[in-house]
Amino acid sequence: MSPPFFSDVFKGVNDLFNKDFYHGTPASVDLETVAKNGVKFNVKAKQLVKEGPLAANVDAKFFDKVTGLTLTQGWSNSNVLTTKIELAELTPGLKTELLTSLVPNISKAALLNLSFVQPFFTARGNFDLLKGPSFIGDMTLAHESGVVAGAQFGYDIAAGSLSKYAVALGYGAQDYHLGLNINNDQVTTATFFQNVSQQLQVGTRATLNPRQTISNVNIEFATKYLPDPNSQVKARISDAGVVGLSYKQVLRPGVILGVGTSFDALKLSEPVHKLGWSLSFAL
Numbered sequence: 001m002s003p004p005f006f007s008d009v010f011k012g013v014n015d016l017f018n019k020d021f022y023h024g025t026p027a028s029v030d031l032e033t034v035a036k037n038g039v040k041f042n043v044k045a046k047q048l049v050k051e052g053p054l055a056a057n058v059d060a061k062f063f064d065k066v067t068g069l070t071l072t073q074g075w076s077n078s079n080v081l082t083t084k085i086e087l088a089e090l091t092p093g094l095k096t097e098l099l100t101s102l103v104p105n106i107s108k109a110a111l112l113n114l115s116f117v118q119p120f121f122t123a124r125g126n127f128d129l130l131k132g133p134s135f136i137g138d139m140t141l142a143h144e145s146g147v148v149a150g151a152q153f154g155y156d157i158a159a160g161s162l163s164k165y166a167v168a169l170g171y172g173a174q175d176y177h178l179g180l181n182i183n184n185d186q187v188t189t190a191t192f193f194q195n196v197s198q199q200l201q202v203g204t205r206a207t208l209n210p211r212q213t214i215s216n217v218n219i220e221f222a223t224k225y226l227p228d229p230n231s232q233v234k235a236r237i238s239d240a241g242v243v244g245l246s247y248k249q250v251l252r253p254g255v256i257l258g259v260g261t262s263f264d265a266l267k268l269s270e271p272v273h274k275l276g277w278s279l280s281f282a283l
Contacts, residue, residue: 002117003121005122005140006139006150006151006152007138013192013204013205016201016236017220020248021236021244021246023274024274026048026275027047028277028278028279029044030042030280033282038062038063039061040059043058055077056076056077057074057075068087069087070085071083071084071086080103081101082099083099084098093116093117094114094115096114097111098112098113108130109128110128110129110130111129112126113126114126114127120143120144121139122140123137123139124137124138132158134154135155137152139151140168147170148169149167149168149169151168152167153165162184164183166183167182168182176192176194178191179191185209186209187207188208191203191204199225199227206220215239221237230249232247232248233246234248240266241265241267242265244261244262245260245261245262247260257278258279260276
């Protein structure tokens with residue numbers, strides 16, 4: 001089995017802390033449909049700021065089985081045109097992506113992503129073709145014992161210098177995972193993730209940041225519980241007293257409702273709390 005990419009070495013604990021918490025957007029709606037010829041359409045709308053306007057975009061995705069080419073075209077209500085071209089298996093294990101974005105008369109961007117997957121080895125290269133240009137690469141190696149090691153670095157081609165770097169080490173057993181990550185800012189993150197049962201997951205994350213003045217170490221805890229196959233409850237809390245709660249419910253096949261809140265348990269009387277919801281349709 002191939003190891004995960006560098007960004008996915010801690011996927012279990014990262015999903016536990018970041019996924020399906022809805023307080024970050026006061027309101028979110030998305031609709032996904034599939035035409036008879038296989039073209040997928042996706043419409044998303046989010047309210048990023050309370051009482052603010054909606055940020056919306058529509059995507060159309062086409063897949064050609066003969067060539068393995070995937071084309072995704074998007075357009076947002078801020079007049080951003082995006083195009084994504086994916087080509088898989090140019091050679092065994094190699095996948096190529098070209099992403100472009102254009103705001104007429106304002107800005108443009110082009111990214112080239114390459115990924116290569118082999119047993120016990122993965123590698124990626126991300127090229128920003130217009131800005132810099134710059135390059136971000138990473139690789140991971142795995143051992144059959146469950147140990148995964150990876151490294152990432154960024155290189156500014158124009159300046160001829162390293163812009164970032166990070167290393168990661170993980171160990172995964174059947175029901176738990178341990179991880180350690182260190183980056184060029186001397187920020188060290190240690191993680192623990194466990195599948196306690198089919199219904200319960202727990203995880204913790206400790207971050208050492210020597211540049212912080214109040215507390216050099218921040219500790220967080222998160223958990224996910226599945227009361228039944230159609231619902232999910234999540235909670236997370238940090239040592240600073242910030243609590244996040246969320247609930248997700250499958251109303252019917254293809255229709256999912258999510259609600260979430262975040263509040264500071266040490267400042268309950270202050271207006272720093274957040275509330276958000278999400279409604280998803282897949283037809």
